[in-house]
Every structure is written in structure tokens, then in C-alpha cells.
Amino acid sequence: MIHDIAQAVALVLTWQAVLWITLGYSFGSLLGAIPGLTGIVGIALLLPLSYYLPPWVAIPMLMAISKGSSFGCNIPAILINTPGTPAAAATCLDGHQLALQGRSGKALKANLYAGLIGDTFSDIVLIFSAGLLARVALKFGPAEYASLMVFALTVVGAVSTGAVIKGVMGAALGVLLGVVGMDMITGVSRLTFGVIELGDGIAMIPLMIGLLALSEIFLHAEKLLASRDADQGRVATVPPPRHPDDSRITRDEVPRFARATAIGALIGTVVGALPGIGQSVAAFVGYGEARRFSPNPEAFGRGSIEGVAAPEAAASAVNGANLIPLLALGIPGDVVAAVLLGALMIQGLAPGPLLFEQHRVTVFALYAGMMITNLIHWPVGLVFIRASNLVSRIRLAHMMPVVFILCVAGTFALGNSVFDVYVMIIAGVGGAVLRKGGFAPVTVVIGFILGPLLENSARQALLLSQGSFLTFITRPISLFFLVLTAASIVGSFLYARQRGSAAIPGATTSE
Amino acid sequence: MRSLPRWSRAALAAFGALGAVAFPGTGTAAYPEKPITFLVPFTAGGATDLTARAxxxxxxxxxxxxxxxxxxxxxxGAAALAELAKAAPDGYTxxxxxxxxxxIGPHMREMPFDAKKDFTPIMNYGAYTTFIAVRAAAPWKSLKDLVEYAKANPKVLTAGISAIGASSHLxxxxxxxxxxxxxxxxxFGGGAPAVAALLGGHLGTAVVSGEIxxxxxxxEVRLLTLLQDAKVKEFPDLKNIRELGYDWDLNSWLGIAGPPGMNPAVVKTLEQAFTKAMQDPEFKDVMEKLAMLTIYHDSATAKTVLDKSYDxxxxxxxxxxIGLYTKK
Structure with missing residues (x-):
């Protein structure tokens, strides 16, 4: 055993391996920093190259792209409120608020360290208990998934900027958009109006970029055009820090940061171990739970360091945990894992129960490569934060047109489809209208992601139970999540009443 | 160090990854004289994509x-094929x-093309596998057991499939x-989640591909049959559907096509190039690792197979x- 580990580490600790992983990580961070481009594009680009590398370099390098991009996409999200992935949308809820207060350095560092901790934590869990956890994850059938999604939906309350009812309406709109396309259970097309491109439904990334990033650009443009003040055109992307503490995590903040990060890392690891859910859900649930367990939930949505740490730790933890079902069972949890599965198979490492027996040293080497990625994450992340300080001085009036073009180019690159670009632009207009009406477009994204997951799992569960709804309460794990959901709703009502406020639970008063 | 050439090959490939792998100027015939666009109607990294790249x-x-x-x-997949149907038939798309x-697709939903008329099949190089699998602990030792159970207990047997209208379903x-x-x-929206549900004991049987x-x-899992008329080298005892006495099999072919009305000479050139490529050890290796079946149909056969399987x-x-025939 020790001999195998030593051999594995020796394989990975070569300058070439470290170089490739660093390149992968930096490439991913750069791609991620461009709204619209995600890690998956980078992985697809470098996939052919990975065949020429030994597996313990190829797989960590591909993962490094994914890890890098999930860090990188938070930079524009925090600085200019233009998230490129749903996970970044969760991070920028508070990250951008901090940036507006001149605390972008603090937000970016919280993001970096939370991500680093989340990644490392889930990698360690993967290394020590992949086989066991994968078995536990199999206990989750459709009924359990459905109840988990019901629970996840309660996060809508936590992210609504105005009244919770507006959050619910936003989520309902998201669910409606989510049912467009072929119904998985019956194979019937729904709400496609004969448009071929809608056959698979509305693509998530273009919709999300439109709703969140493009709408931000539109609102800035409106502000700039409406303003007669010439100075408006000279406003920097984010205000400069007023105090050195604005650019770091202070000692007072460490306990709050640590608690939120721990909550996020734990949730991300659990969600990542369950195939088919993904980073977006982990990030939002991480945000919601950190808020629930926070001593000062009021600060969420107004620039809470916890609100940055929790979703980022959760999203990052999914990276490592996704490999639990992938390596132990050959079941990819998301698109990135699906590509990794292809890469592993081409390398002759068919994932599954026998992988650990037949390719022990290679698997250990792969783990070592992932740990090296985490070590690289730190310095490269700091370089990126330094660079983003320069970016943040660029005038908004110069920045926004560039971001607009990047959004268009990135969206097109995703699926080589002009239709996706139209979707993004329409969603952008829609997002701007929603914001004007006091709705948080991010609730639409949550509904869009969770709605179909819930619908499909619930209907699968009903098919399996011959139509009996009892399946949701007779199965213990499913019942657990339903009870948790009920407790969370009742709890937030009681909390609101205790506060003596007339405010609807989960609402932060709108301005 | 044995690994050195690998590193340098990787560096070369890195340049290739930025654009396409270029092998200019060795051809003598007029066609092809410029790069060929090869549309893959699926995401990068999936089995179909990997074999197409190979x-x-x-x-x-x-x-x-x-x-x-x-x-x-x-x-x-219709988006890419719609583009192909409209492309110039010059052999560059x-x-x-x-x-x-x-x-199958055109029977499931309206497609912007007529599959029988709007394409020129060039050749087929492979086929997807479809296995009927049960847990090792399940009482069904053979396909006959499973079928008899489903006959005696209508609708009680739950069968995991990737999608309605997928070849596994049909x-x-x-x-x-x-x-x-x-x-x-x-x-389940894919084979892998169906496999997970089978392993977790949530399903009676799963009709899935190589991921099993x-x-x-x-x-942990027992295969009852393979729905293609083929043998899997690794499991010689596994009887396929025809060996079990059925007079049909699932024709889940995979190949390459161009737009309608291509010049026969160009089709011939392409058919020969792809046919020759099938002999390449690297391609064979990819097909084997991805658990794909290797079959061969030339252009004319591919056309016949398309028409026959369409019907x-x-x-x-x-x-x-189901699909377009759903009762309203």
C-alpha cells in the first residue's frame, strides 16, 4: 500500500506533470473569466491532447481546467455582476455587493480560499471513502432525488431580493421555461411551437447568461444614457478599497468565514457524490443553508463574506465528489464528468468497481495529481486576483461593451448555434424587465434548474411505485428531506414572527 | 526516459488542438483541396464524438x-443534420x-429534413450495443425468465431506458x-443513471449500452442478451437476440453522411478513405475501449440500411x- 502510494507520487511529481496541470488550471481560469465560456469548452479543446499524456497527468489536467474555470468565472461575477455559470450566480449574490462597497479584494480572496478548502476537502473524502460513499449514493433512487429537490427549492426564499412571493413567481417562470422541449417521461414535445431548436429545450447557459449577465449590461447602458453627468462615463468598474481590511479576510471574519465554508464544503461533497445534480444546485443550497445557520442572516444579499464562501466552497467541493460515482461506478454526475469518463476510457481505465483493483497505482497517481492541482490553485489564484485589480480600474463604459461581445461569442462557442445567441439576447431583455419589476432573475435560474430535475425524478418515482404517492413518505431518506423541508418553512415563519417584524420570512427588505 | 516521446507528441498535439490537425499537401487528386468540416451532432467527449474524431x-x-x-x-442531433442537409454537396461538409x-428521430418529432432523401450516406463504421441487464441477485437467469415474468405480471417489471424512443426502448x-x-x-435521460438505478435496486431491469x-x-450484474446481431468478444457465452430464436435484431448503426446530391466520385474517395481508416490500430483501439461494435457498410449498403431501419x-x-403517433 505504502509502496503503491510512493510509486504514485513519484509518477506525478515530475516537472512535466506539474507544468501541464498548471497550464490546465491557468487556461481554465482564463476561460472561466470570460462570461459565456465554461470549463467544458476548455476541456473539449484540450481533450485530444490529453490522449498523448499519461492518465495521471491527463485526468488531473482536465480536472484542473474545470476547477480553474469554476474559480475564474467568479471574477467577472464578483466584479461586474456578470456570472457565466449558475454557481457563479450564487457567489456573486453577495460577492458583487462587497465589490460595490470597495471590498472586491475581500470577496475575491474569500472566493479563492473557500474554493480551495472545498476542493481539498472533497478530494480527501474521495480518496478515503469513494467506494463506500458511492454505495450510499446508490440508495438515492428517483423518490429520494425528488424530495431532495423539493428541499432545494426552499433556497428560493433565501435569494429573493424583494418579497418572497416575487421569488416564488420568478422560480415558477423558471420552471415554465424549464419544461420546454421533449418531455423525458413520455417523449412528447412541449411548448416548442414547432421550433426545431427548442426540441431539447432552452439551453441553460445562454438563458442564464442573458438573464443575469446581459441584463446587468443593459441596466448599466440605461444608466449611462440617462445620465447627463459626464462623469458617469468615467466610473471605474468597482470602487477602490478604502481601507487595507477591504482587501483581505480580517481576523474577526475568520470564524464566520470558516463556518460558512464548512457548511458549503459538506453540502457540495454530498451533492457531488449524487450523480446528476451538479454544481448549480450545490452552490444555491450551500448559500441557503449558510444563511439559515448564520448568526446574522440579514447581512446576506448585502455583502456577507459568508454568502461568498458557502456557495463557492459547495461548488468547488462538487469537483472532487463528482469523481466518487465516476471512478467507483462509472457513472458521470455532470457534463464535465461525462467528458472525463470518455477520457478515462480512452486511456484504458474503464471506471467501475474493478478500477481500484486493476489500476491501483494509476488511481493513486490521479489522486496525487488532484492534490497538486489544489496546491497550484493557491498561487495561480492570487495572480488572477492581482490581475483582476487592474481590470477593476477599467471604466464601466469601456468594460461593458467588451463583456457584451464576450457573452455573444462565448454563447455561440458553446454549441456552435446562432439560436443560442438569440435565446441569450431575449433572456437579457427579459432579465432587465424582471429587475425593473423588483424580481431577482436568479430565482428564474433556480426554477429552471430544479423544476425539470424535480419533475423527472418525481415521475420516475411514480412509475416505479405503480403510481403510488406513498413512495415519497415510506422511503426513509425521502421522508427525511420532506420533513426537513416542512421544518425549514415553518422555522422561517416562526423566526420572522419572533423578530416581531411583519416581514415575510426569507425576505430582505427591498430598497 | 520512456515517457519522453509522449511529452513531445503532446506538445505537438497542443498546437493541433488550437485549430485542427493539419496534414497538408499530400493528396494528388483535385478533391479534397481544402479542409473538410465534420459535424458531430453530440457534445465533445461522448462515445460518438470520440469515435468520429478517431x-x-x-x-x-x-x-x-x-x-x-x-x-x-x-x-x-437534428440541429447538425439540418445544417448538413442544406450544405453544399461538394464533399467539404x-x-x-x-x-x-x-x-428513429423523424418518427419521434418533426424534423427539418427528410432522412431518406436529404442525405448521402458515405459509409457505416460501427454500431451501439444494447444489453438487457438484471442484478446478479435477481431471480431471472435468462431472457425467457424475464419475459415470462413480465407476461405473468403485466407492467410490474420496471425497465430503465435512456429515453422514450431510444433504441433501447424500441x-x-x-x-x-x-x-x-x-x-x-x-x-433516465441517459444510460449511466439507469445503470445507477439498477445497481441501487430501484429497477427490475436496465436496457443499456457499454456503461453496464x-x-x-x-x-454484480447479469446480462440476459444483446439486442444486436453480434458477439461481444469479452463475453462469448452471451447469446444475442437472434441466437435466442428471435428473427430480428436492433440495427443501431453509426456512420458518416454528406448532403444530398454529392458527386459519386467524391463519395467514392471518402468511402475509401474512411474504410481504410477502419483498419488503423488506433481507431480499432478506441472502438474497443468504448465498447462499440465494429460493422462495415459501404455507401450503397449504408443507404439500404438507412431506408430499411427507417421503416x-x-x-x-x-x-x-409514441412520438408523432401519440394519441391526442
Whole structure:
């Protein structure tokens, strides 16, 4: 055993391996920093190259792209409120608020360290208990998934900027958009109006970029055009820090940061171990739970360091945990894992129960490569934060047109489809209208992601139970999540009443 | 160090990854004189994409022009094929073409093309596998046991499939119908989640592809049959559907096609290049590792197979009353 580990580490600790992983990580961070481009594009680009590398370099390098991009996409999200992935949308809820207060350095560092901790934590869990956890994850059938999604939906309350009812309406709109396309259970097309491109439904990334990033650009443009003040055109992307503490995590903040990060890392690891859910859900649930367990939930949505740490730790933890079902069972949890599965198979490492027996040293080497990625994450992340300080001085009036073009180019690159670009632009207009009406477009994204997951799992569960709804309460794990959901709703009502406020639970008063 | 050449090859490939792998100027014929666009209607990194890249890479060497792989997923593969149907038939636009998109898809939803008329099949190089699998602990030792159970207990047997209208669904449905048996089909949006549900004990059987094989090797899952008329080298005892006495099999072919009205000489050049590429050890290796079946149809056969499977799948879809034949 020790001999195998030593051999594995020796394989990975070569300058070439470290170089490739660093390149992968930096490439991913750069791609991620461009709204619209995600890690998956980078992985697809470098996939052919990975065949020429030994597996313990190829797989960590591909993962490094994914890890890098999930860090990188938070930079524009925090600085200019233009998230490129749903996970970044969760991070920028508070990250951008901090940036507006001149605390972008603090937000970016919280993001970096939370991500680093989340990644490392889930990698360690993967290394020590992949086989066991994968078995536990199999206990989750459709009924359990459905109840988990019901629970996840309660996060809508936590992210609504105005009244919770507006959050619910936003989520309902998201669910409606989510049912467009072929119904998985019956194979019937729904709400496609004969448009071929809608056959698979509305693509998530273009919709999300439109709703969140493009709408931000539109609102800035409106502000700039409406303003007669010439100075408006000279406003920097984010205000400069007023105090050195604005650019770091202070000692007072460490306990709050640590608690939120721990909550996020734990949730991300659990969600990542369950195939088919993904980073977006982990990030939002991480945000919601950190808020629930926070001593000062009021600060969420107004620039809470916890609100940055929790979703980022959760999203990052999914990276490592996704490999639990992938390596132990050959079941990819998301698109990135699906590509990794292809890469592993081409390398002759068919994932599954026998992988650990037949390719022990290679698997250990792969783990070592992932740990090296985490070590690289730190310095490269700091370089990126330094660079983003320069970016943040660029005038908004110069920045926004560039971001607009990047959004268009990135969206097109995703699926080589002009239709996706139209979707993004329409969603952008829609997002701007929603914001004007006091709705948080991010609730639409949550509904869009969770709605179909819930619908499909619930209907699968009903098919399996011959139509009996009892399946949701007779199965213990499913019942657990339903009870948790009920407790969370009742709890937030009681909390609101205790506060003596007339405010609807989960609402932060709108301005 | 043995690994050194690998590193330098990787560096070379890095340049290739930025554009396409270029092998300029070795061809003598007039065609091809510029890079060929090769549309893949699925995301990069999936099994279909990986085999297309493998065969495209070898054929490009032979043709003396690079193949630019363009992944254009969307609308269940229809987006890429719609583009192909409208492309100039000059041999510079090709696409991966398979039974799922071309022979089943048009029966499931309105497509912007006529699959029988709007393409020129160039050749077929492979086929997807479809296994009927149960847990090792399940009482069904053979396909006959499973079918008899489904016959005696209508709709009680739950069968995990990737999607309604997927070849796994149509194959299993045909099997059930022929035996007057009934199963409850549960779509999972992909083979892997169906495998997970089978392993977790949530399903009676799963009708899936190569993703089940690791669990067969580990002894947790038993295969009852393969729905294609083929043998799997690794499991010589596994009887396919024809060996079990049925007079049909699931024709889930995978190949390459161009736009309608291509010059026969160009088709011939391409057919030869791709056929030759099938002999390449690297391509063979990719097919084997991805648990794909290797078959070969030349251009004329590929056309016949397309027409035949289009009608066959259409008949099954119609009988099931799904897709375009859903009762309103």
C-alpha cells in the first residue's frame, strides 16, 4: 500500500506533470473569466491532447481546467455582476455587493480560499471513502432525488431580493421555461411551437447568461444614457478599497468565514457524490443553508463574506465528489464528468468497481495529481486576483461593451448555434424587465434548474411505485428531506414572527 | 526516459488542438483541396464524438486535408443534420450519422429534413450495443425468465431506458409486444443513471449500452442478451437476440453522411478513405475501449440500411403510439 502510494507520487511529481496541470488550471481560469465560456469548452479543446499524456497527468489536467474555470468565472461575477455559470450566480449574490462597497479584494480572496478548502476537502473524502460513499449514493433512487429537490427549492426564499412571493413567481417562470422541449417521461414535445431548436429545450447557459449577465449590461447602458453627468462615463468598474481590511479576510471574519465554508464544503461533497445534480444546485443550497445557520442572516444579499464562501466552497467541493460515482461506478454526475469518463476510457481505465483493483497505482497517481492541482490553485489564484485589480480600474463604459461581445461569442462557442445567441439576447431583455419589476432573475435560474430535475425524478418515482404517492413518505431518506423541508418553512415563519417584524420570512427588505 | 516521446507528441498535439490537425499537401487528386468540416451532432467527449474524431483523424491523413470537427449538439442531433442537409454537396461538409437521429428521430418529432432523401450516406463504421441487464441477485437467469415474468405480471417489471424512443426502448418494447408481455418503462435521460438505478435496486431491469460492462465484470450484474446481431468478444457465452430464436435484431448503426446530391466520385474517395481508416490500430483501439461494435457498410449498403431501419423503427414507434403517433 505504502509502496503503491510512493510509486504514485513519484509518477506525478515530475516537472512535466506539474507544468501541464498548471497550464490546465491557468487556461481554465482564463476561460472561466470570460462570461459565456465554461470549463467544458476548455476541456473539449484540450481533450485530444490529453490522449498523448499519461492518465495521471491527463485526468488531473482536465480536472484542473474545470476547477480553474469554476474559480475564474467568479471574477467577472464578483466584479461586474456578470456570472457565466449558475454557481457563479450564487457567489456573486453577495460577492458583487462587497465589490460595490470597495471590498472586491475581500470577496475575491474569500472566493479563492473557500474554493480551495472545498476542493481539498472533497478530494480527501474521495480518496478515503469513494467506494463506500458511492454505495450510499446508490440508495438515492428517483423518490429520494425528488424530495431532495423539493428541499432545494426552499433556497428560493433565501435569494429573493424583494418579497418572497416575487421569488416564488420568478422560480415558477423558471420552471415554465424549464419544461420546454421533449418531455423525458413520455417523449412528447412541449411548448416548442414547432421550433426545431427548442426540441431539447432552452439551453441553460445562454438563458442564464442573458438573464443575469446581459441584463446587468443593459441596466448599466440605461444608466449611462440617462445620465447627463459626464462623469458617469468615467466610473471605474468597482470602487477602490478604502481601507487595507477591504482587501483581505480580517481576523474577526475568520470564524464566520470558516463556518460558512464548512457548511458549503459538506453540502457540495454530498451533492457531488449524487450523480446528476451538479454544481448549480450545490452552490444555491450551500448559500441557503449558510444563511439559515448564520448568526446574522440579514447581512446576506448585502455583502456577507459568508454568502461568498458557502456557495463557492459547495461548488468547488462538487469537483472532487463528482469523481466518487465516476471512478467507483462509472457513472458521470455532470457534463464535465461525462467528458472525463470518455477520457478515462480512452486511456484504458474503464471506471467501475474493478478500477481500484486493476489500476491501483494509476488511481493513486490521479489522486496525487488532484492534490497538486489544489496546491497550484493557491498561487495561480492570487495572480488572477492581482490581475483582476487592474481590470477593476477599467471604466464601466469601456468594460461593458467588451463583456457584451464576450457573452455573444462565448454563447455561440458553446454549441456552435446562432439560436443560442438569440435565446441569450431575449433572456437579457427579459432579465432587465424582471429587475425593473423588483424580481431577482436568479430565482428564474433556480426554477429552471430544479423544476425539470424535480419533475423527472418525481415521475420516475411514480412509475416505479405503480403510481403510488406513498413512495415519497415510506422511503426513509425521502421522508427525511420532506420533513426537513416542512421544518425549514415553518422555522422561517416562526423566526420572522419572533423578530416581531411583519416581514415575510426569507425576505430582505427591498430598497 | 520512456515517457519522453509522449511529452513531445503532446506538445505537438497542443498546437493541433488550437485549430485542427493539419496534414497538408499530400493528396494528388483535385478533391479534397481544402479542409473538410465534420459535424458531430453530440457534445465533445461522448462515445460518438470520440469515435468520429478517431476515424476522422486517420482519414484526414489519407485524404491529405484536415478534418475540422465541429460539435453541434442540440435538438437531439437534428440541429447538425439540418445544417448538413442544406450544405453544399461538394464533399467539404460531412457529419456523423446514426440510426437514432436519422432512422428513429423523424418518427419521434418533426424534423427539418427528410432522412431518406436529404442525405448521402458515405459509409457505416460501427454500431451501439444494447444489453438487457438484471442484478446478479435477481431471480431471472435468462431472457425467457424475464419475459415470462413480465407476461405473468403485466407492467410490474420496471425497465430503465435512456429515453422514450431510444433504441433501447424500441428494442425492449418490441420484445415485450411479441411475447404479449408488458413492462413499465422508466426513462433516465441517459444510460449511466439507469445503470445507477439498477445497481441501487430501484429497477427490475436496465436496457443499456457499454456503461453496464464494468458491473458485469465485477459480478454484480447479469446480462440476459444483446439486442444486436453480434458477439461481444469479452463475453462469448452471451447469446444475442437472434441466437435466442428471435428473427430480428436492433440495427443501431453509426456512420458518416454528406448532403444530398454529392458527386459519386467524391463519395467514392471518402468511402475509401474512411474504410481504410477502419483498419488503423488506433481507431480499432478506441472502438474497443468504448465498447462499440465494429460493422462495415459501404455507401450503397449504408443507404439500404438507412431506408430499411427507417421503416422498421417507424413501424415500432407507430405500434407503441409514441412520438408523432401519440394519441391526442
Amino acid at each position: 476515424i476522422g483523424k486517420v482519414a484526414a491523413k489519407d485524404l491529405g486535408q484536415p478534418m475540422v470537427i465541429v460539435n453541434k449538439p442540440g435538438a437531439g 460531412l457529419a456523423t450519422f446514426n440510426a437514432i437521429v436519422a432512422a 428494442g425492449m418494447a418490441r420484445l415485450m409486444a411479441e411475447n404479449k408481455a408488458e413492462a413499465t418503462f422508466v426513462p 460492462l464494468p458491473h458485469v465484470r465485477s459480478g 422498421e423503427f417507424g413501424a415500432i414507434v407507430k405500434t407503441l403510439g
